[in-house]
Structure formats: structure tokens, C-alpha cells
Amino acid sequence: MKRLALGVAALLCLSSAAFAASPIRIATEGAYPPFNFTQPDGKVAGLEVELANALCERMARPCTVEAQDWDGIIPGLLAKKYDAIMATMNITPEREKTIGFSAPYMVVPAYFVAPVKSAIDGSPDSLRGKSVGAQTSTTHYRYVEKHFGGSVSLKTYDTASNLLADLKAGRIDAAITTGATASDWVKGDAAKSLRLVGQPVVDPAVFGPGIGVGLRKEDTELKQAFDTAIRSVVADGTLVRIAARYVDFSITP
Numbered sequence: 189m190k191r192l193a194l195g196v197a198a199l200l201c202l203s204s205a206a207f208a209a210s211p212i213r214i215a216t217e218g219a220y221p222p223f224n225f226t227q228p229d230g231k232v233a234g235l236e237v238e239l240a241n242a243l244c245e246r247m248a249r250p251c252t253v254e255a256q257d258w259d260g261i262i263p264g265l266l267a268k269k270y271d272a273i274m275a276t277m278n279i280t281p282e283r284e285k286t287i288g289f290s291a292p293y294m295v296v297p298a299y300f301v302a303p304v305k306s307a308i309d310g311s312p313d314s315l316r317g318k319s320v321g322a323q324t325s326t327t328h329y330r331y332v333e334k335h336f337g338g339s340v341s342l343k344t345y346d347t348a349s350n351l352l353a354d355l356k357a358g359r360i361d362a363a364i365t366t367g368a369t370a371s372d373w374v375k376g377d378a379a380k381s382l383r384l385v386g387q388p389v390v391d392p393a394v395f396g397p398g399i400g401v402g403l404r405k406e407d408t409e410l411k412q413a414f415d416t417a418i419r420s421v422v423a424d425g426t427l428v429r430i431a432a433r434y435v436d437f438s439i440t441p
Contacts (some may be wrong), residue, residue: 299388397441
């Protein structure tokens with residue numbers, strides 16, 4: 189019995205060590221600057237990639253970050269292609285029916301973007317009868333559905349870059365996206381043809397408490413590890429320092 193007890197204890201120690209050392213595979217979209225984007229060499233980078241590495245360091249775990257198309261990012265998690273999602277994904281009741289989340293690691297407001305010469309100001313009246321673009325399966329899309337219903341023509345896009353391309357080409361009248369992405373579009377527009385319109389878009393019922401790490405519901409130990417690491421990077425200012433390299437507003441949850 190003593191040998192059996194020692195054997196079980198050894199196996200538990202090995203299991204714990206394996207958890208501590210095994211790499212965490214993290215998926216990001218790789219097409220949503222400045223939060224995540226793909227560099228010319230094919231590697232992903234951005235605020236969330238840098239933050240992912242900081243969180244893994246706090247957890248004393250190696251990690252890899254890979255690109256995954258948005259439409260397949262939750263199915264890929266459930267199929268165990270990777271262990272976590274860090275892709276500017278808001279924590280919402282609808283998504284929580286399928287996956288779990290860490291505590292929020294950032295909060296990012298949304299904005300409407302329209303051509304400089306447009307009369308659109310973000311109000312329902314100014315958008316009535318207009319075509320509005322949003323990335324598919326996002327909270328931005330659901331916000332327009334909820335607040336504007338059939339009063340606008342809602343067009344969906346697979347990536348933020350395709351959404352921007354149609355906005356600049358005049359194929360839609362306005363777009364809605366995260367504040368940081370919207371600001372990036374305006375600052376990066378050499379023709380100075382775009383502007384932010386209206387006030388930051390906020391609706392807790394749609395956008396939830398913030399953006400969290402997407403996880404399989406059964407991975408409770410991994411959730412606890414992420415939650416602890418997130419509290420740590422918020423408390424010591426690491427999150428603020430990382431964010432300052434990418435955005436000019438607070439994302440602290």
C-alpha cells in the first residue's frame with residue numbers, strides 16, 4: 189500500500205509538472221490591427237499578441253500564438269486546434285452558451301467611421317436609409333441590428349481590412365468597428381477622407397463587461413491561471429505599458 193501511495197503521489201506530481209510546462213496554444217485573428225495583425229514574414233503581432241506572451245510569462249508556461257480566421261475561431265477552439273482565443277472577443281451571453289471566458293483583460297469602445305464629406309453623425313436619423321458595414325459575427329454587427337433594425341442596410345465582412353476597403357471605395361456609407369481600429373483607419377488614411385463620427389458606442393447588453401480570453405468550459409484550471417495572470421498585469425501596470433505602444437486611450441477593465 190505504501191508503494192502504491194508513493195506511486196500515485198509521483199503521478200500527481202508529474203501531471204502537475206506537465207500542466208505547468210505544456211505550451212498554451214493561443215489563436216488570434218491576425219487581421220484586426222492594432223490588436224492583432226499578420227506581419228510580412230507571416231508572424232502574428234499586435235497588442236494582444238504581446239499581452240498573450242506577458243500572460244504566459246506570468247503563468248510560467250510557454251505559449252504559441254497563431255492566426256485563425258474569425259468565422260472559424262470558436263469552432264477551432266471546441267475542436268481543440270488550440271487552447272485559448274485572444275482576438276478582441278467581447279464576453280457576451282450568447283458566446284457564453286458555447287465557450288467559457290477569463291476575466292476581462294481589456295475594454296474597448298466602438299465607433300462609427302464615415303467619409304469626411306458625409307453628413308452622418310452617428311445618430312439614427314443621420315444613418316437612416318444608409319448602408320452600414322460591420323464585421324460578421326461581431327458585437328458591432330449585433331449593435332447595429334439592435335439599435336437600427338431595418339432602418340439601415342447592414343452589410344457584413346469577413347475581415348476588418350475588407351470592411352475598410354469598401355468604406356474607402358464608397359461601396360458603403362459608414363462602418364462600425366472598435367475605437368482603436370477606427371482611429372487607426374483615420375490616422376492611416378493618406379487621403380484624409382475618413383473621420384470618426386458621433387460618440388463612443390457603448391451598450392453593456394450587447395458588448396458585455398469587456399474582452400476576455402475564450403476558453404473551453406471544461407478548462408477551469410486554465411481559466412484560473414489566466415484570471416490570476418490578468419490581475420497581475422493590470423495591478424503592476426504591465427497592461428498599461430503594452431497598450432500605450434498601440435492605442436492612445438485606456439483599455440484597462
